[in-house]
Amino acid sequence: MDKNQQILIKLAHxxxxxxxxxxxxxxxxxxxxxxxxxxxxxxxGQLGEQLQLVYELKLNGLEDLVRNIKKQYPKL
Structure with missing residues (x-):
């Protein structure tokens, strides 16, 4: 699992x-x-970075990407 995947999984939770x-x-x-x-x-800090990522995801209509990750990885 690469760093970007880990970032998105953590964001999802x-x-x-x-x-x-x-x-x-x-x-x-x-x-x-x-x-x-x-x-x-x-x-x-980390919260700011995560909120910035959420902003970019919402701006580009990619919220479902994170929702699907949350379903795929239900626990951290």
Whole structure:
């Protein structure tokens, strides 16, 4: 398994740790919320990198890719 696969598998199982959408999987965050972060600035660290990836995936209509990964790899 390569690094990109590992990143997507981890993303598929990561939940928002705080705020209005705490506990929701990152890929399930509303698009407007992720766009807001892209304009405001993503948080530092791994969460920011993951939210940036979610933004790119949503922008390109690829959310189902991550949803399918989550089904294929149900546990980390």
């Amino acid at each position: 990561t939940k928002m740790p705080f705020g209005k959408y705490e506990g929701r999987y990152l890929i399930e965050l509303p698009e407007y919320y992720v766009v807001w972060y892209s304009q405001k600035g993503f948080p530092k």
